[in-house]
Amino acid sequence: MYQITQYFKFLLKSSNQHGVHSPFVYDLITKCFYDKKKYPDYKKIIGYKKTLKENTNSIKITDLGAGSQVMKQEERVISKMAKNAGSTNKRAKLLYRLSLYFKPKNSLELGTSLGIATTALHLGNPDAHITTIEGCPNIAAFSKSNFEKFDFKNIKMITGDFNNEIEKLKANTYDLVFFDGNHKKDATLLYFESLLETAHNDSVFIFDDIYWSKGMTEAWEIIKKHPKVTVTIDTFFWGFVFFRKEQVREDFIIRA
Template structure:
Protein backbone atom coordinates (compact mmCIF):
# COMPACT_ATOMS: atom_id res chain seq x y z
CA UNK A 1 0.00 0.00 0.00
CA UNK A 2 2.87 2.40 0.84
CA UNK A 3 4.40 1.77 -2.58
CA UNK A 4 1.11 2.56 -4.32
CA UNK A 5 0.67 5.82 -2.38
CA UNK A 6 4.21 6.93 -3.23
CA UNK A 7 3.74 5.90 -6.85
CA UNK A 8 0.46 7.82 -7.09
CA UNK A 9 2.02 10.99 -5.71
CA UNK A 10 4.79 10.71 -8.30
CA UNK A 11 2.14 10.17 -10.97
CA UNK A 12 0.27 13.33 -9.92
CA UNK A 13 3.50 15.34 -10.02
CA UNK A 14 4.36 14.25 -13.57
CA UNK A 15 0.90 13.86 -15.11
CA UNK A 16 -0.61 16.28 -17.62
CA UNK A 17 -3.91 16.87 -19.37
CA UNK A 18 -4.74 17.50 -23.02
CA UNK A 19 -3.32 21.04 -22.95
CA UNK A 20 0.23 19.70 -22.63
CA UNK A 21 -0.13 17.15 -25.45
CA UNK A 22 1.21 18.05 -28.91
CA UNK A 23 0.49 14.74 -30.62
CA UNK A 24 -2.72 15.11 -32.70
CA UNK A 25 -3.45 11.40 -32.28
CA UNK A 26 -3.22 11.51 -28.48
CA UNK A 27 -4.92 14.92 -28.23
CA UNK A 28 -7.95 13.64 -30.16
CA UNK A 29 -8.06 10.48 -28.05
CA UNK A 30 -8.11 12.54 -24.85
CA UNK A 31 -10.63 15.17 -25.92
CA UNK A 32 -13.01 12.92 -27.86
CA UNK A 33 -12.81 9.79 -25.72
CA UNK A 34 -11.07 10.00 -22.34
CA UNK A 35 -12.64 13.33 -21.35
CA UNK A 36 -16.06 12.78 -22.95
CA UNK A 37 -18.47 13.67 -20.13
CA UNK A 38 -21.71 13.00 -22.00
CA UNK A 39 -23.96 10.39 -20.40
CA UNK A 40 -24.52 7.25 -22.48
CA UNK A 41 -27.59 4.99 -22.24
CA UNK A 42 -25.24 2.00 -21.82
CA UNK A 43 -23.91 3.40 -18.55
CA UNK A 44 -27.18 2.44 -16.86
CA UNK A 45 -26.72 -1.15 -18.06
CA UNK A 46 -23.19 -1.19 -16.63
CA UNK A 47 -24.55 0.07 -13.30
CA UNK A 48 -27.28 -2.56 -13.28
CA UNK A 49 -24.73 -5.27 -14.08
CA UNK A 50 -22.55 -4.14 -11.17
CA UNK A 51 -25.44 -3.75 -8.74
CA UNK A 52 -26.71 -7.26 -9.48
CA UNK A 53 -23.31 -8.63 -8.43
CA UNK A 54 -23.05 -6.39 -5.37
CA UNK A 55 -26.43 -7.74 -4.23
CA UNK A 56 -25.32 -11.37 -4.63
CA UNK A 57 -24.30 -12.75 -1.22
CA UNK A 58 -23.71 -16.31 -2.45
CA UNK A 59 -20.22 -17.74 -2.03
CA UNK A 60 -18.06 -19.57 -4.56
CA UNK A 61 -14.72 -21.38 -4.53
CA UNK A 62 -12.22 -19.08 -6.21
CA UNK A 63 -9.03 -20.45 -7.75
CA UNK A 64 -6.21 -18.19 -8.93
CA UNK A 65 -3.27 -19.16 -11.09
CA UNK A 66 0.28 -17.87 -10.95
CA UNK A 67 2.89 -17.70 -13.67
CA UNK A 68 3.31 -20.99 -15.46
CA UNK A 69 -0.30 -21.96 -14.59
CA UNK A 70 0.70 -22.80 -11.02
CA UNK A 71 -2.19 -22.72 -8.56
CA UNK A 72 -1.31 -20.48 -5.64
CA UNK A 73 -4.69 -19.55 -4.12
CA UNK A 74 -7.96 -21.36 -3.59
CA UNK A 75 -10.55 -19.99 -1.17
CA UNK A 76 -14.25 -19.37 -0.63
CA UNK A 77 -15.40 -15.81 -1.30
CA UNK A 78 -18.68 -13.94 -1.48
CA UNK A 79 -19.63 -12.83 -4.99
CA UNK A 80 -20.49 -9.32 -3.80
CA UNK A 81 -17.06 -8.99 -2.20
CA UNK A 82 -15.30 -10.10 -5.38
CA UNK A 83 -17.24 -7.50 -7.36
CA UNK A 84 -16.35 -4.83 -4.82
CA UNK A 85 -12.62 -5.56 -4.62
CA UNK A 86 -11.57 -7.34 -7.83
CA UNK A 87 -13.74 -5.72 -10.49
CA UNK A 88 -13.01 -2.44 -12.25
CA UNK A 89 -14.67 0.71 -10.93
CA UNK A 90 -17.75 2.26 -12.53
CA UNK A 91 -15.61 5.13 -13.82
CA UNK A 92 -13.17 2.73 -15.46
CA UNK A 93 -15.95 0.63 -16.95
CA UNK A 94 -17.40 3.75 -18.58
CA UNK A 95 -13.95 4.71 -19.90
CA UNK A 96 -13.48 1.23 -21.34
CA UNK A 97 -16.89 1.52 -23.02
CA UNK A 98 -15.81 4.83 -24.62
CA UNK A 99 -12.51 3.36 -25.78
CA UNK A 100 -14.29 0.55 -27.62
CA UNK A 101 -16.76 3.02 -29.10
CA UNK A 102 -13.88 5.26 -30.22
CA UNK A 103 -11.59 2.67 -31.81
CA UNK A 104 -14.26 0.22 -33.02
CA UNK A 105 -12.13 -2.94 -32.77
CA UNK A 106 -13.43 -5.97 -34.65
CA UNK A 107 -11.71 -8.54 -32.43
CA UNK A 108 -10.98 -8.23 -28.70
CA UNK A 109 -9.09 -10.47 -26.29
CA UNK A 110 -9.48 -10.05 -22.53
CA UNK A 111 -7.01 -11.90 -20.33
CA UNK A 112 -8.84 -12.23 -17.01
CA UNK A 113 -12.65 -12.21 -16.97
CA UNK A 114 -13.32 -12.33 -13.21
CA UNK A 115 -17.05 -11.53 -12.89
CA UNK A 116 -17.18 -9.82 -16.28
CA UNK A 117 -17.47 -6.17 -15.22
CA UNK A 118 -14.87 -5.11 -17.79
CA UNK A 119 -16.16 -7.65 -20.31
CA UNK A 120 -19.61 -6.07 -20.15
CA UNK A 121 -18.09 -2.68 -20.99
CA UNK A 122 -16.22 -4.22 -23.93
CA UNK A 123 -19.41 -5.83 -25.21
CA UNK A 124 -21.66 -2.79 -24.76
CA UNK A 125 -19.08 -0.52 -26.39
CA UNK A 126 -19.04 -2.68 -29.49
CA UNK A 127 -22.79 -3.31 -29.54
CA UNK A 128 -23.58 0.39 -29.60
CA UNK A 129 -21.79 0.62 -32.95
CA UNK A 130 -23.90 -2.08 -34.52
CA UNK A 131 -20.73 -3.99 -35.43
CA UNK A 132 -20.04 -7.70 -35.16
CA UNK A 133 -17.13 -7.38 -32.79
CA UNK A 134 -15.94 -10.71 -31.45
CA UNK A 135 -14.79 -10.86 -27.82
CA UNK A 136 -12.78 -13.72 -26.36
CA UNK A 137 -12.33 -13.51 -22.61
CA UNK A 138 -10.15 -15.91 -20.62
CA UNK A 139 -10.79 -16.99 -17.03
CA UNK A 140 -8.88 -19.57 -15.03
CA UNK A 141 -11.46 -20.12 -12.28
CA UNK A 142 -14.48 -22.22 -13.40
CA UNK A 143 -16.80 -20.94 -10.66
CA UNK A 144 -16.05 -17.29 -11.38
CA UNK A 145 -16.47 -17.88 -15.12
CA UNK A 146 -19.86 -19.51 -14.47
CA UNK A 147 -21.12 -16.42 -12.66
CA UNK A 148 -19.81 -14.17 -15.44
CA UNK A 149 -21.50 -16.30 -18.12
CA UNK A 150 -24.81 -16.11 -16.25
CA UNK A 151 -24.44 -12.33 -16.14
CA UNK A 152 -23.73 -12.15 -19.88
CA UNK A 153 -26.88 -14.14 -20.57
CA UNK A 154 -29.00 -12.08 -18.19
CA UNK A 155 -27.92 -8.80 -19.80
CA UNK A 156 -28.08 -10.03 -23.40
CA UNK A 157 -24.34 -9.74 -24.09
CA UNK A 158 -24.20 -12.25 -26.91
CA UNK A 159 -20.87 -11.43 -28.64
CA UNK A 160 -18.70 -12.85 -25.83
CA UNK A 161 -16.91 -16.19 -25.91
CA UNK A 162 -15.77 -17.03 -22.37
CA UNK A 163 -12.98 -19.63 -22.32
CA UNK A 164 -12.23 -21.35 -19.01
CA UNK A 165 -8.53 -21.97 -19.35
CA UNK A 166 -5.05 -21.35 -18.02
CA UNK A 167 -3.92 -18.18 -19.77
CA UNK A 168 -0.45 -19.31 -20.80
CA UNK A 169 -1.70 -22.61 -22.16
CA UNK A 170 -4.38 -20.87 -24.23
CA UNK A 171 -1.96 -18.30 -25.65
CA UNK A 172 0.58 -20.99 -26.47
CA UNK A 173 -1.95 -23.09 -28.37
CA UNK A 174 -4.24 -20.62 -30.12
CA UNK A 175 -3.64 -19.84 -33.79
CA UNK A 176 -2.87 -16.19 -33.13
CA UNK A 177 -1.48 -14.92 -36.41
CA UNK A 178 -4.59 -15.62 -38.56
CA UNK A 179 -6.73 -13.86 -35.93
CA UNK A 180 -5.11 -10.55 -35.02
CA UNK A 181 -6.73 -8.89 -32.02
CA UNK A 182 -7.35 -5.19 -32.53
CA UNK A 183 -7.50 -4.72 -28.76
CA UNK A 184 -6.16 -6.79 -25.87
CA UNK A 185 -6.99 -6.05 -22.24
CA UNK A 186 -4.39 -7.60 -19.89
CA UNK A 187 -6.01 -8.09 -16.48
CA UNK A 188 -5.23 -11.64 -15.46
CA UNK A 189 -1.92 -11.83 -13.63
CA UNK A 190 -0.12 -8.92 -12.01
CA UNK A 191 3.36 -10.42 -11.99
CA UNK A 192 6.34 -9.37 -14.07
CA UNK A 193 7.07 -12.78 -15.57
CA UNK A 194 3.48 -13.58 -16.53
CA UNK A 195 2.80 -10.14 -18.02
CA UNK A 196 5.95 -10.18 -20.13
CA UNK A 197 5.29 -13.78 -21.18
CA UNK A 198 1.80 -12.82 -22.37
CA UNK A 199 3.27 -9.77 -24.12
CA UNK A 200 5.66 -11.92 -26.15
CA UNK A 201 3.08 -14.61 -26.90
CA UNK A 202 0.59 -12.21 -28.48
CA UNK A 203 3.14 -9.94 -30.15
CA UNK A 204 2.66 -11.72 -33.52
CA UNK A 205 -0.95 -10.42 -33.59
CA UNK A 206 -0.12 -6.72 -33.71
CA UNK A 207 -1.06 -4.45 -36.58
CA UNK A 208 -0.63 -0.72 -37.00
CA UNK A 209 -4.03 -0.15 -35.36
CA UNK A 210 -3.57 -2.46 -32.37
CA UNK A 211 -4.23 -1.19 -28.85
CA UNK A 212 -3.16 -3.03 -25.71
CA UNK A 213 -4.32 -2.02 -22.23
CA UNK A 214 -2.41 -3.22 -19.17
CA UNK A 215 -4.15 -3.10 -15.78
CA UNK A 216 -2.47 -2.13 -12.49
CA UNK A 217 0.84 -0.94 -13.94
CA UNK A 218 1.65 0.72 -10.60
CA UNK A 219 0.38 -2.14 -8.44
CA UNK A 220 3.87 -3.04 -7.23
CA UNK A 221 7.52 -2.26 -7.88
CA UNK A 222 7.62 -5.36 -10.07
CA UNK A 223 4.70 -4.20 -12.21
CA UNK A 224 6.24 -0.74 -12.52
CA UNK A 225 9.44 -2.37 -13.81
CA UNK A 226 7.34 -4.39 -16.23
CA UNK A 227 5.71 -1.23 -17.57
CA UNK A 228 9.13 0.35 -18.16
CA UNK A 229 10.27 -2.73 -20.10
CA UNK A 230 7.14 -2.64 -22.25
CA UNK A 231 7.64 1.05 -23.02
CA UNK A 232 11.16 0.39 -24.28
CA UNK A 233 10.19 -2.45 -26.62
CA UNK A 234 11.23 -1.53 -30.19
CA UNK A 235 7.78 -2.28 -31.64
CA UNK A 236 6.04 0.02 -29.14
CA UNK A 237 5.68 3.62 -30.34
CA UNK A 238 3.18 5.43 -28.09
CA UNK A 239 2.24 4.73 -24.48
CA UNK A 240 -0.17 6.48 -22.13
CA UNK A 241 0.12 6.00 -18.38
CA UNK A 242 -3.17 6.79 -16.59
CA UNK A 243 -1.85 5.32 -13.32
CA UNK A 244 -4.13 2.29 -13.12
CA UNK A 245 -4.01 1.48 -16.83
CA UNK A 246 -1.19 1.62 -19.34
CA UNK A 247 -2.12 2.06 -23.02
CA UNK A 248 0.24 0.73 -25.68
CA UNK A 249 0.15 1.57 -29.39
CA UNK A 250 2.21 0.23 -32.29
CA UNK A 251 1.54 2.97 -34.86
CA UNK A 252 4.56 3.08 -37.15
CA UNK A 253 3.87 6.63 -38.33
CA UNK A 254 4.12 7.95 -34.75
CA UNK A 255 7.38 9.05 -33.11
CA UNK A 256 8.16 7.14 -29.93
CA UNK A 257 6.51 9.11 -27.14
CA UNK A 258 5.35 8.35 -23.60
CA UNK A 259 2.57 10.29 -21.93
CA UNK A 260 1.45 10.47 -18.31
CA UNK A 261 -2.17 11.58 -18.34
CA UNK A 262 -4.74 12.34 -15.64
CA UNK A 263 -8.13 10.75 -16.32
Protein backbone atom coordinates in the same frame (compact mmCIF):
# COMPACT_ATOMS: atom_id res chain seq x y z
CA MET B 1 2.47 2.03 0.55
CA TYR B 2 4.27 1.47 -2.77
CA GLN B 3 1.15 2.46 -4.72
CA ILE B 4 0.61 5.60 -2.63
CA THR B 5 4.20 6.73 -3.16
CA GLN B 6 3.99 6.07 -6.89
CA TYR B 7 0.70 7.94 -7.13
CA PHE B 8 2.21 11.11 -5.68
CA LYS B 9 5.07 10.81 -8.19
CA PHE B 10 2.50 10.33 -10.95
CA LEU B 11 0.64 13.51 -9.93
CA LEU B 12 3.86 15.51 -10.12
CA LYS B 13 4.71 14.24 -13.63
CA SER B 14 1.28 13.95 -15.22
CA SER B 15 -0.62 16.47 -17.32
CA ASN B 16 -3.82 16.78 -19.36
CA GLN B 17 -4.25 17.42 -23.08
CA HIS B 18 -2.36 20.72 -22.96
CA GLY B 19 1.11 20.37 -24.42
CA VAL B 20 0.26 17.16 -26.29
CA HIS B 21 1.39 17.74 -29.87
CA SER B 22 0.35 14.37 -31.29
CA PRO B 23 -3.06 14.77 -33.01
CA PHE B 24 -3.78 11.07 -32.41
CA VAL B 25 -3.12 11.27 -28.67
CA TYR B 26 -4.78 14.69 -28.34
CA ASP B 27 -7.98 13.38 -29.94
CA LEU B 28 -7.93 10.26 -27.74
CA ILE B 29 -7.61 12.37 -24.60
CA THR B 30 -10.18 15.04 -25.49
CA LYS B 31 -12.74 12.90 -27.34
CA CYS B 32 -12.50 9.73 -25.26
CA PHE B 33 -10.69 10.11 -21.93
CA TYR B 34 -12.39 13.43 -21.14
CA ASP B 35 -15.72 12.74 -22.85
CA LYS B 36 -18.33 13.95 -20.32
CA LYS B 37 -21.40 12.75 -22.21
CA LYS B 38 -23.78 10.67 -20.07
CA TYR B 39 -24.27 7.62 -22.27
CA PRO B 40 -27.46 5.61 -21.64
CA ASP B 41 -25.38 2.42 -21.64
CA TYR B 42 -23.69 3.59 -18.44
CA LYS B 43 -26.90 2.62 -16.64
CA LYS B 44 -26.61 -0.90 -18.07
CA ILE B 45 -23.04 -1.21 -16.80
CA ILE B 46 -24.04 0.07 -13.36
CA GLY B 47 -27.07 -2.24 -13.43
CA TYR B 48 -24.93 -5.25 -14.24
CA LYS B 49 -22.59 -4.40 -11.39
CA LYS B 50 -25.55 -3.80 -9.05
CA THR B 51 -26.77 -7.36 -9.56
CA LEU B 52 -23.30 -8.61 -8.59
CA LYS B 53 -23.16 -6.45 -5.46
CA GLU B 54 -26.54 -7.82 -4.40
CA ASN B 55 -25.52 -11.45 -4.98
CA THR B 56 -24.75 -13.11 -1.63
CA ASN B 57 -23.82 -16.50 -3.10
CA SER B 58 -20.27 -17.81 -2.73
CA ILE B 59 -17.81 -19.13 -5.31
CA LYS B 60 -14.88 -21.44 -4.70
CA ILE B 61 -11.81 -19.77 -6.20
CA THR B 62 -8.92 -21.22 -8.16
CA ASP B 63 -6.47 -18.30 -8.36
CA LEU B 64 -3.80 -18.72 -11.04
CA GLY B 65 -2.51 -15.13 -10.95
CA ALA B 66 -0.99 -12.85 -8.35
CA GLY B 67 -4.14 -13.12 -6.27
CA SER B 68 -6.13 -10.45 -4.53
CA GLN B 69 -4.47 -7.93 -2.26
CA VAL B 70 -7.72 -7.71 -0.31
CA MET B 71 -9.36 -11.13 -0.50
CA LYS B 72 -7.39 -14.27 0.34
CA GLN B 73 -10.19 -16.77 1.00
CA GLU B 74 -10.59 -19.80 -1.26
CA GLU B 75 -14.37 -19.28 -1.08
CA ARG B 76 -15.55 -15.75 -1.72
CA VAL B 77 -18.91 -14.00 -1.66
CA ILE B 78 -19.80 -12.55 -5.07
CA SER B 79 -20.97 -9.23 -3.63
CA LYS B 80 -17.65 -8.71 -1.87
CA MET B 81 -15.73 -9.70 -5.01
CA ALA B 82 -17.68 -7.12 -7.01
CA LYS B 83 -16.87 -4.47 -4.42
CA ASN B 84 -13.16 -5.26 -4.05
CA ALA B 85 -12.00 -6.91 -7.27
CA GLY B 86 -14.26 -5.65 -10.03
CA SER B 87 -13.67 -2.63 -12.26
CA THR B 88 -14.71 0.65 -10.65
CA ASN B 89 -17.56 2.57 -12.26
CA LYS B 90 -15.09 5.19 -13.52
CA ARG B 91 -12.85 2.60 -15.19
CA ALA B 92 -15.78 0.64 -16.60
CA LYS B 93 -17.14 3.82 -18.18
CA LEU B 94 -13.73 4.59 -19.67
CA LEU B 95 -13.51 1.07 -21.10
CA TYR B 96 -16.94 1.63 -22.62
CA ARG B 97 -15.78 4.89 -24.23
CA LEU B 98 -12.59 3.23 -25.49
CA SER B 99 -14.63 0.49 -27.15
CA LEU B 100 -16.96 3.11 -28.61
CA TYR B 101 -14.03 5.27 -29.78
CA PHE B 102 -11.79 2.62 -31.33
CA LYS B 103 -14.62 0.31 -32.46
CA PRO B 104 -12.46 -2.84 -32.25
CA LYS B 105 -13.79 -5.72 -34.35
CA ASN B 106 -11.89 -8.33 -32.35
CA SER B 107 -10.93 -7.89 -28.70
CA LEU B 108 -9.17 -10.12 -26.21
CA GLU B 109 -9.45 -9.89 -22.43
CA LEU B 110 -7.10 -11.71 -20.09
CA GLY B 111 -8.99 -12.11 -16.83
CA THR B 112 -12.79 -12.11 -17.08
CA SER B 113 -13.43 -12.10 -13.34
CA LEU B 114 -17.11 -11.18 -12.82
CA GLY B 115 -17.40 -9.70 -16.30
CA ILE B 116 -17.73 -5.98 -15.47
CA ALA B 117 -14.97 -4.95 -17.89
CA THR B 118 -16.28 -7.43 -20.48
CA THR B 119 -19.71 -5.84 -20.19
CA ALA B 120 -18.28 -2.35 -20.73
CA LEU B 121 -16.30 -3.45 -23.79
CA HIS B 122 -19.33 -5.23 -25.22
CA LEU B 123 -21.79 -2.37 -24.74
CA GLY B 124 -19.35 0.10 -26.29
CA ASN B 125 -19.37 -1.92 -29.51
CA PRO B 126 -22.00 -4.71 -29.43
CA ASP B 127 -21.09 -6.03 -32.89
CA ALA B 128 -17.48 -6.70 -31.86
CA HIS B 129 -16.25 -10.21 -31.13
CA ILE B 130 -14.78 -10.48 -27.64
CA THR B 131 -12.70 -13.41 -26.45
CA THR B 132 -12.27 -13.44 -22.69
CA ILE B 133 -10.13 -15.88 -20.70
CA GLU B 134 -10.69 -16.78 -17.06
CA GLY B 135 -8.49 -19.15 -15.08
CA CYS B 136 -11.02 -20.10 -12.40
CA PRO B 137 -13.67 -22.53 -13.76
CA ASN B 138 -16.32 -21.48 -11.24
CA ILE B 139 -15.94 -17.76 -11.98
CA ALA B 140 -15.91 -18.47 -15.72
CA ALA B 141 -19.14 -20.48 -15.48
CA PHE B 142 -20.78 -17.77 -13.37
CA SER B 143 -19.82 -14.93 -15.73
CA LYS B 144 -20.79 -16.90 -18.83
CA SER B 145 -24.25 -17.51 -17.39
CA ASN B 146 -24.53 -13.80 -16.60
CA PHE B 147 -23.65 -12.83 -20.18
CA GLU B 148 -26.40 -15.16 -21.39
CA LYS B 149 -28.84 -13.78 -18.81
CA PHE B 150 -28.21 -10.21 -20.00
CA ASP B 151 -28.33 -11.38 -23.64
CA PHE B 152 -24.80 -10.22 -24.44
CA LYS B 153 -23.85 -11.63 -27.85
CA ASN B 154 -20.48 -12.23 -29.52
CA ILE B 155 -18.63 -13.02 -26.27
CA LYS B 156 -16.53 -16.19 -26.33
CA MET B 157 -15.57 -17.47 -22.88
CA ILE B 158 -12.41 -19.56 -22.55
CA THR B 159 -11.57 -21.28 -19.26
CA GLY B 160 -7.94 -22.16 -18.68
CA ASP B 161 -4.41 -21.10 -17.90
CA PHE B 162 -3.40 -17.99 -19.83
CA ASN B 163 -0.09 -19.50 -20.98
CA ASN B 164 -1.82 -22.45 -22.64
CA GLU B 165 -4.75 -20.53 -24.10
CA ILE B 166 -2.69 -17.68 -25.55
CA GLU B 167 -0.67 -20.18 -27.55
CA LYS B 168 -3.89 -21.26 -29.26
CA LEU B 169 -4.82 -17.67 -30.12
CA LYS B 170 -1.54 -16.41 -31.57
CA ALA B 171 -2.73 -16.92 -35.14
CA ASN B 172 -5.53 -14.39 -34.57
CA THR B 173 -5.43 -10.62 -34.96
CA TYR B 174 -6.75 -8.37 -32.21
CA ASP B 175 -7.63 -4.69 -32.36
CA LEU B 176 -7.73 -4.37 -28.57
CA VAL B 177 -6.19 -6.49 -25.82
CA PHE B 178 -6.98 -5.87 -22.16
CA PHE B 179 -4.42 -7.42 -19.78
CA ASP B 180 -6.17 -7.85 -16.43
CA GLY B 181 -5.50 -11.30 -15.09
CA ASN B 182 -2.04 -11.83 -13.69
CA HIS B 183 -0.26 -9.00 -11.93
CA LYS B 184 3.20 -10.54 -11.98
CA LYS B 185 6.16 -9.07 -13.83
CA ASP B 186 7.35 -12.20 -15.65
CA ALA B 187 3.85 -13.33 -16.60
CA THR B 188 2.88 -9.89 -17.90
CA LEU B 189 6.00 -9.70 -20.06
CA LEU B 190 5.40 -13.23 -21.35
CA TYR B 191 1.81 -12.45 -22.35
CA PHE B 192 2.89 -9.19 -23.97
CA GLU B 193 5.61 -10.87 -26.04
CA SER B 194 3.28 -13.72 -27.05
CA LEU B 195 0.44 -11.43 -28.09
CA LEU B 196 2.65 -9.06 -30.07
CA GLU B 197 2.10 -11.49 -32.94
CA THR B 198 -1.61 -10.69 -32.85
CA ALA B 199 -1.19 -6.90 -33.03
CA HIS B 200 -1.38 -4.70 -36.12
CA ASN B 201 -0.57 -1.05 -36.74
CA ASP B 202 -3.78 0.24 -35.13
CA SER B 203 -4.04 -2.18 -32.21
CA VAL B 204 -4.12 -1.00 -28.62
CA PHE B 205 -2.88 -2.99 -25.63
CA ILE B 206 -4.20 -1.91 -22.22
CA PHE B 207 -2.40 -3.06 -19.07
CA ASP B 208 -4.27 -2.92 -15.78
CA ASP B 209 -2.61 -1.90 -12.50
CA ILE B 210 0.84 -0.95 -13.79
CA TYR B 211 1.66 0.29 -10.29
CA TRP B 212 0.26 -2.78 -8.53
CA SER B 213 3.77 -3.66 -7.35
CA LYS B 214 7.38 -2.79 -8.06
CA GLY B 215 7.53 -5.81 -10.38
CA MET B 216 4.52 -4.63 -12.41
CA THR B 217 6.05 -1.17 -12.79
CA GLU B 218 9.31 -2.77 -13.96
CA ALA B 219 7.32 -4.79 -16.52
CA TRP B 220 5.64 -1.57 -17.71
CA GLU B 221 9.00 0.17 -18.16
CA ILE B 222 10.31 -2.78 -20.21
CA ILE B 223 7.19 -2.81 -22.39
CA LYS B 224 7.52 0.94 -23.05
CA LYS B 225 11.03 0.40 -24.46
CA HIS B 226 10.09 -2.46 -26.81
CA PRO B 227 11.14 -1.65 -30.39
CA LYS B 228 7.65 -2.37 -31.78
CA VAL B 229 6.02 0.08 -29.38
CA THR B 230 5.76 3.67 -30.63
CA VAL B 231 3.40 5.43 -28.22
CA THR B 232 2.50 4.76 -24.60
CA ILE B 233 0.11 6.53 -22.23
CA ASP B 234 0.42 6.10 -18.47
CA THR B 235 -2.83 6.96 -16.64
CA PHE B 236 -1.56 5.40 -13.39
CA PHE B 237 -4.25 2.72 -13.16
CA TRP B 238 -3.81 1.68 -16.81
CA GLY B 239 -0.98 1.68 -19.30
CA PHE B 240 -1.84 2.10 -22.99
CA VAL B 241 0.45 0.78 -25.74
CA PHE B 242 0.22 1.63 -29.45
CA PHE B 243 2.16 0.33 -32.44
CA ARG B 244 1.43 3.08 -34.98
CA LYS B 245 4.46 3.34 -37.27
CA GLU B 246 3.40 6.82 -38.43
CA GLN B 247 3.67 8.16 -34.87
CA VAL B 248 6.73 9.83 -33.40
CA ARG B 249 8.14 7.70 -30.57
CA GLU B 250 6.78 9.23 -27.34
CA ASP B 251 5.61 8.35 -23.82
CA PHE B 252 2.80 10.33 -22.20
CA ILE B 253 1.72 10.56 -18.55
CA ILE B 254 -1.91 11.69 -18.51
CA ARG B 255 -4.51 12.18 -15.80
CA ALA B 256 -7.59 10.32 -17.00
